[in-house]
Amino acid sequence: MNQRIIGITGGIATGKTTVSDYLHLNYQLPILDADIYARQALTNDRLARLQDRYGKLVFNEQGELDRRKLGAIIFESVIERQWLEQLIHPYVKTCLLEKANLYAPATVVMVIPLLFEAKMQDLVTEIWAIACERQQQLQRLVSRNHLTLPEAEQRISSQMALSEKMELADVVIFNSGDLEDLFHQVDQAL
Numbered sequence: 001m002n003q004r005i006i007g008i009t010g011g012i013a014t015g016k017t018t019v020s021d022y023l024h025l026n027y028q029l030p031i032l033d034a035d036i037y038a039r040q041a042l043t044n045d046r047l048a049r050l051q052d053r054y055g056k057l058v059f060n061e062q063g064e065l066d067r068r069k070l071g072a073i074i075f076e077s078v079i080e081r082q083w084l085e086q087l088i089h090p091y092v093k094t095c096l097l098e099k100a101n102l103y104a105p106a107t108v109v110m111v112i113p114l115l116f117e118a119k120m121q122d123l124v125t126e127i128w129a130i131a132c133e134r135q136q137q138l139q140r141l142v143s144r145n146h147l148t149l150p151e152a153e154q155r156i157s158s159q160m161a162l163s164e165k166m167e168l169a170d171v172v173i174f175n176s177g178d179l180e181d182l183f184h185q186v187d188q189a190l
Helices: 018-026 034-041 044-058 067-072 077-101 134-145 149-157 162-168 179-189
Strands: 005-010 032-033 108-111 128-133 173-174
Touching: 005 018, 005 162, 018 032, 018 108, 018 128, 018 179, 032 034, 032 044, 032 077, 034 077, 034 108, 044 067, 044 077, 067 077, 077 108, 128 162, 134 149
Parallel strands: 005 108, 005 128, 032 108, 128 173
Antiparallel strands: none
């Protein structure tokens, strides 16, 4: 593969978006965000399959998907989370590949929070894990997503341990200090 594809992963609320925004703004690198494609995946036939499985449980009064209700189900049950991931991940992978090909041979950044869990390592040429202290991660998640502490814990626990991601990554960037320190690490990694 001649194209450099940086895969950014890490736990929820560790700073993946901060890093990818910096790479885009300062280095003009295209950012391909798996979360955006995952949201887009829940349309048409995939949305119908969701409705078949959960009925009105995950929809609001207007008949629109209520992601918070869906999240409550999938973060409670490994089986339900796996079912949803099997529904979404093939679509996400296709989108990432197609978009990366549009930019070839230029360097692109793929932000894939579940890079290892979804077995998408083959999409990238290098893996950067963004990490921070667990307490910071919890505080950020509670504050950003307006979750209770138990809900935040549940979401963090649903992902592969950050220590495992760090071990498997080519580069580990620690986001426990200030932005200047974070961006210096990103500059060095690039």
